[in-house]
Amino acid sequence: MHGFSEWSSVKLDTLPVAVAYPRSTEQVSTIARICHKWRVPLIPYSGGSSLEGRTAAPFGGVSMDFVYMDQIIQIHETDMDVIVQPSVQCVDLNDKLKQMGSGLFFRMDPAPSAKIGGMISTNCSGTNAVCYGTMRDWVINLTVVLADGTMVKTRQRPRTCSAGYNLTGLFVGSEGTLGIITEAALKLAVIPENYSVAVVPFNTIHDAVSAATKVIRRGIPVAALELMDGGITRPRVWKEKPTLFLKFAGSKLMLDETIQRVREITESHGSEDFEFAHTEHEQKLLWSARKESLYSLLALRKDGEELYQWRNTDVAVPLSRLADIIVASKEEAAALSLNACVKGHVGDGNFHENITCDGTSPEECKKAKTAVKNMVSRAIGMDGTCTGEHGIGFGKKEALEQELGDKTISFMIHCTLAYKQKILKGILDPHWILNPGKVFDR
Amino acid sequence: MHGFSEWSSVKLDTLPVAVAYPRSTEQVSTIARICHKWRVPLIPYSGGSSLEGRTAAPFGGVSMDFVYMDQIIQIHETDMDVIVQPSVQCVDLNDKLKQMGSGLFFRMDPAPSAKIGGMISTNCSGTNAVCYGTMRDWVINLTVVLADGTMVKTRQRPRTCSAGYNLTGLFVGSEGTLGIITEAALKLAVIPENYSVAVVPFNTIHDAVSAATKVIRRGIPVAALELMDGGITRPRVWKEKPTLFLKFAGSKLMLDETIQRVREITESHGSEDFEFAHTEHEQKLLWSARKESLYSLLALRKDGEELYQWRNTDVAVPLSRLADIIVASKEEAAALSLNACVKGHVGDGNFHENITCDGTSPEECKKAKTAVKNMVSRAIGMDGTCTGEHGIGFGKKEALEQELGDKTISFMIHCTLAYKQKILKGILDPHWILNPGKVFDR
Structure with a gap:
């Protein structure tokens, strides 16, 4: 386990x-x-x-x-923050805040199994990031244990702070390789009065991405803006077309206006269908296709097929290149006869290609590996990144080298200054005992 | 100069x-x-x-x-980002984006003289931070020259990224002591369709802060939420009362609804006056009292008075403590017969006390120093910070020690691990040549 x-x-x-x-x-x-x-x-x-x-x-x-460090230590309603241990599940934190009637919630929306510790160490993103930013934007301070056991608190608890170096931001996203997070203060947000959800199929990925881009460029306030292609939407009753899933949040009046404006845009991009939720039940139903897309994907696999590459191809590119990279990557997958589906956080230029293939077939595995590798290269070539939100782990160490180049990587690990001392990783963890084999090799 | x-x-x-x-x-x-x-x-x-x-x-x-490195190098409209040199003035960048008809702007709103390089090195905040975050949230990547001349680019250009350590965030707010910023990619935002501004006087600071807190806790979308007390509003025609300055952004419909809801809250906190702008001209006029508060303060000084402490007492506390610290600090200033005014970014728990006193009188200067020192201690005692947005410079080095304690500071400068190598500052700048005497002493 x-x-x-x-x-x-x-x-x-x-x-x-x-x-x-x-x-x-x-x-x-x-x-x-x-x-x-x-x-x-x-x-x-x-x-x-x-x-x-x-x-x-x-x-x-x-x-x-950290299973026994799963406590919500303090909830400060007026300060709109909370202090938690690493094993608190994001979903449980929000349940607790709801039970209390605080009207507050923690804004990240990762996979349901995610816990705060891991969300911090990967700089979690998820569907809400387009409007509300990533984990980094919601962590106030951290208590961290360094490699030799030294305990450090990165800063105090006000929402804004310019005192000293941003140690908090250094540990967020460092994947357990610089220190061990044992406590975190997180910002909370106010639960919107109302939500609504719309699901809009398009004829092509270019149409869907163009419509999404226009929504963003007009400054229309959407709470989430997700793209899924025919592959994933297939197990549901939805049409097998590239589909935008939109979430809206705000007052009733705002929602009506926003939905109307989005509808005009999607129609101008050739979508004839615009389904939106009238009730909370309908909302859940519509959004579930997005939320449960992994399970749908699993249900699709044939006997003997293993989930070889699931979401592995998380990459991100500048917004203008998103449609291009999705189309090119899907075309390549098709040419290799791979079963590949796309799920994208369109507003961030971040997307996932999900490939299912027979894990027992060396040939299939090789093809899937090639498709992933090429997509990562494609993203990097577009001034993008090999990972928008999943991190490097041990699966993307080579990609990171390709992306950042020797100089930036050796800046992260060793000191490139003339006197050749080691900094950051090299100093914080000189024996490489913290999560070794991840992010970089020694 | x-x-x-x-x-x-x-x-x-x-x-x-x-x-x-x-x-x-x-x-x-x-x-x-x-x-x-x-x-x-x-x-x-x-x-x-x-x-x-x-x-x-x-x-x-x-x-x-950096006066000759003042170029906007690239504007990517569809990607909603821009690449600039350090001496680009924030105001000029926005003028340029407006002239182009891009519909985009850079969201920070610092003092008009601020340039991008300094905004990055202090993690600039300003009036828009309550809704849109601080500088750190809007910097995509940096090109940095290290102490020995090594050039490093922190990451590529997608809006979201989890690849490797967050070097960008390490340099933002480091006040020129870790490296020299020579280029930055910044995220842009869509200019709201409409703005409106409201000015609302209250009987007490507690009333004003309580009303502001309620606006935030209800999740009412305000673009800025500033507090000024009687002292600063004095040179204008406004009443000499603690006053909230609110900015709203969005569609016409949204603004009408938002303003109505804010008005209900301010009335429930005893405010009888709610002035809001009907035209763009009125908006500028109303907001100018906030924008020009420094000049108002300067106009107030008597002959021979120097501006001894201007905005120096920028501190931030958790939201629930904001009214307490403002009232306590104003009372102390009054007890010391100091001319002190308050200007606060209420939504961030961040505020400035402005003290004017006769710089030629050692006694007055001592009193002002005492008031500043006590306010900083008060903020730190409330789990707050000695600076929410202005940074440490050489004026707050002692306060930083008081706030973070030996362990965190020596983590920033020296390595506290057993083998006693130096990290961060000590390694990145071993001879302490980068902006020495600021933030910490050797």
């Missing part, structure tokens, strides 16, 4: 030699001190749903499972 | 020994290489409007003035 994951698109057989279950920051510090002394790898573990093998143990070592 | 600033609340007599005027990243690199070799301090200079003496030269050295 702690070294292998069916979800992950990259898999390893190596397992950790032990699992530690700390119950406090102090215990994490003690464990780190011991591991540091004896050079034992330490792999933080919370939700375990990483898609890039972040919790895998290529060098054995200790998996540090 | 390069070492001394009338604007700054802290002043030094020392001057730089030379001013360098680079015209490219390569020239910056050459200058850095030479300064690194000969251990000459390097002080980046763009707008020169720092309030905490960031451009001062306590150890002499070279002031690096």
Whole structure:
């Protein structure tokens, strides 16, 4: 369970030699001190749903499972923030805030299994990011245990701060390789009065992306703006066409106006169908096709087919290149006779290609690998990135090198200054015991 | 001009020994290489409007003035981003975007003199931050020259990215002490269809802050939410009362609804007066009292009075403590017979106390210093920060120590791990030549 994951698109057989279950920051510090002394790898573990093998143990070592550090420590309603431990599930946090009648929620919308620790260490994004930003924008401060057991709090609790270096932002997205997050203060947002959802099929991906881009360029306030192609929408009753899923949030009046304006745009891009939810039940039903797209994809696979590459091809490009890269990548998948579907956070220029293929066939696996590799190269060639939200893990280390080049990577690991000391990774974790084998190699 | 600033609340007599005027990243690199070799301090200079003496030269050295690196290099309309050099003025960038008819703008709203380089190095905030975040949220990537002349680009250009460490966020807010910013890609936003502005006086600061907090807690979409007290509003025709300045953005329908809802809240907090702009001209007029508050303050000073502490007391606290700290700080100023006014970005819990006093009177200066020091301590005691947006410069180094404590500060400067190597500042700038004497001392 702690070294292998069916979800992950990259898999390893190596397992950790032990699992530690700390119950406090102090215990994490003690464990780190011991591991540091004896050079034992330490792999933080919370939700375990990483898609890039972040919790895998290529060098054995200790998996540090935060399951007993799952407390919501404080909720400050007036300050609109909350202090949590790493194993709090995002969904549970929002349930708790709802039960209290606080009118507040935590704005990220990851896969349901995601926990705060992992969401921080990958800089989680999800469907709400187009309007509300990524995890980095919602973390106020962190308590972090460094490789040798030193405990550090990155900053105090006001929503805005210019005091000293942005250590919070340094640890967010560092995938457990610079320090171990044991506590976090998070910003909360006000739950919108009303939501609505619309589902709009288009004839081509270019039409769908053009319509989405126009919605954004006109500044029409959408809460989420997702694209799925025929492949994924197939198991539902929806038409097998590239489809935009839109979420709206605000007052009744605002929603009516916004939906009307979006409709005019989608019609001008050849969509004849505009289904929107009149009730909360209908909303859930419409949105479920997006939310459950993975399960739909699983249901599609033939007997003996394994989920080889699931969402692995998370890449992001500048908005103007989104339709091009989606079309090119789908064409390549088709040429290779791969079953590939697209799911995109259109507003961020971030999308996922989901490939299912027979994991027992070396030839199929090779084709899928080629398709992924080419898509990543394509994204990088468009001034994009090999990952918009899933992170590097051990699956995309080569892609990261290709993307950033030697100079920036050695800046991250070693010091490129003349005196050749090591910085960041090299200094914060000199024995490379924190989540080794991920993001970069030594 | 390069070492001394009338604007700054802290002043030094020392001057730089030379001013360098680079015209490219390569020239910056050459200058850095030479300064690194000969251990000459390097002080980046763009707008020169720092309030905490960031451009001062306590150890002499070279002031690096970016006046010839003032180009908007690329505007990507569809990608909604722009690539600029450090000396581009925020106001000029927005004028250019307007002239082009792009419908886009850069969302930060600093003092009119601010330039992009300085805005990045202080993590600029301003009146729009309540709704749209701070500078950190709008910088996509940076080209940075390190202390020894190494050139690094932090990442590529998609709006979302999880590839490798967040080097961009490390340099934003580092006040020129970790590297020199020579180029930046910035996210743009869509200009709202309509704006409106309202000005609402209250009987007490508690009433004003409570009303503002309620607006935020109800999730009513305001574009800016500023508080000014009687002192500052005095030179205008406004009533001498604590006053909220609100900005609204969106469609006509949205604005009408939003303004109506805000009005209900302000009335329930005892405000009898709610003035809002019907025309663009009226908007400008109403907002000008906020925008020109510094000049109003200057106009207030008596003959011989110098602007001793202007905006120096920028602090931020969790929202629930905002009214308390404002009232306590104003009471203390009154007890010390100081002329003090308050200007606050209420939605962020960030505010400025402006003190004017006779700079030639040692007694007055001492009292002002005491008031500032106590307010900073008060903010830190409330889990707040000594600076929400102005940064540390050389005026708040002691406050930073008080706020973060030895452990976090030595994490920023030196490595606190057992083997005692130095990290971050210590490694990136081993000879402390980059903007020395600011943020921390060696």
